[in-house]
Amino acid sequence: MRLVFAGTPAAAVPSLEVLLASRHEVAAVVTRPDAPAGRGRHMVAGPVAERAAEAGVEVLKPAKARDPEFLDRLRAIAPDCCPVVAYGALLPRAALDIPRHGWVNLHFSLLPAWRGAAPVQHAILHGDDITGAATFEIEEGLDTGPVYGVLTEPIRPADTTGDLLERLAHAGAKLLADTMDGIESGLLEPRPQPAEGVSHAPKLGPEDARVDWTAPATRVDRLVRACTPAPGAWTTFHGDRVKLGPVRPAAGASGLAPGELRVGKREVLVGTGTHPVALGDVRPQGKRPMSAVDWTRGLRRAEEDRLV
Structure with missing residues (x-):
């Protein structure tokens, strides 16, 4: 044809x-x-x-x-x-x-x-x-x-x-x-779509990609993966936007409030509405992507600081 x-x-x-x-x-x-x-x-x-x-x-x-x-x-x-x-x-x-x-x-x-x-x-x-x-x-x-x-x-x-x-x-x-x-x-004929099971998938914009840390960890994980590579999931720290790469659920960890950071030698955990997640790569505003551990090394943090 x-x-x-x-x-x-x-x-x-x-x-x-x-x-x-x-x-x-x-x-x-x-x-x-x-x-x-x-x-x-x-x-x-x-x-x-x-x-x-x-x-x-x-x-x-x-x-x-x-x-x-x-x-x-x-x-x-x-x-x-x-x-x-x-x-x-x-x-x-x-x-x-x-x-x-x-x-x-x-x-x-x-x-x-x-x-x-x-x-x-x-x-x-x-x-x-x-x-x-x-x-x-x-x-x-x-x-x-x-x-x-x-x-x-x-x-x-x-x-x-x-x-x-x-x-x-x-x-x-x-x-x-x-x-x-x-x-x-001429051997292929289209068939009407079924009336049941209809769902809609509107375009996701930047505002849809903001992480709500009060949501369950599974929801946070799905949102970040769904928005990778575009429009790019994000959060804020001290008012500055930070883009997020895929996170990893950390079901064995506990004791963190939504958005609260726990910085270790090899990983950075963030609290959610259920159990924490481990951050992957992050991209601070105006900078290149880096590991979450490298990002936190350059931060001035207080105990009450949160991702929001």
């Missing part, structure tokens, strides 16, 4: 790679416009745009998918199908109607669970044991379309969003390619 691939971040690159190597023709790539990045805030192309340019594939960067110039170019390319992975923008009906086999999205959850922008983060945050990926036909609703195929993936106890997303991105790439093959052959 003649394809136009839509995607933007690094998690979409494995799918683009697999499709470029497949028997299908990737005629063009649709991606979000360049965005400012780094300390200099220079405009930078996304990972999908960079990979497509390396492969010599036409790259389309509409400000909005309803732009007439973009829609005209898409009609001229005349794709049979448009596979999508984390494109990052809503598609209007005018765009959805152009490919004869529609737009097929690779979503990183077992639909109808965790519809929305942050399915991997929410699966970790809510303590799911199993997640997965699904390919489905895009409708105008939010991740509501009929499903072509699914795969499952266990969530490991120490998984961060980055860890889990990397595995799903590579496994999902094959699922997306297999879905394209099945659509081309």
Whole structure:
């Protein structure tokens, strides 16, 4: 089939790679416009745009998918199908109607669970044991379309969003390619999502990533892992923001109030609403990441000091 691939971040690159190597023709790539990045805030192309340019594939960067110039170019390319992975923008009906086999999205959850922008983060945050990926036909609703195929993936106890997303991105790439093959052959038909089990996964912002030390240790652990690498879990000490890497539950320790620090030679414990957790790497404001032990060596602490 003649394809136009839509995607933007690094998690979409494995799918683009697999499709470029497949028997299908990737005629063009649709991606979000360049965005400012780094300390200099220079405009930078996304990972999908960079990979497509390396492969010599036409790259389309509409400000909005309803732009007439973009829609005209898409009609001229005349794709049979448009596979999508984390494109990052809503598609209007005018765009959805152009490919004869529609737009097929690779979503990183077992639909109808965790519809929305942050399915991997929410699966970790809510303590799911199993997640997965699904390919489905895009409708105008939010991740509501009929499903072509699914795969499952266990969530490991120490998984961060980055860890889990990397595995799903590579496994999902094959699922997306297999879905394209099945659509081309006519042997694969999408099935409606069940009405039960619907949950939503809105984007997590910086305020969602602040650690509440009065919460149970399991909740603190899940929040930090869910927000790693982005938006980055954080707390404050003496009013300054401190970013946190994954913590380790320390069920054998006790006697610490929420946010209270206990500094040892090899670890730093923090009290929660249940048992303490051991801090991993931390990143004080304006500084590079370091171990929690190294961070505390440079602190002026009093007994009453807390992380808040």
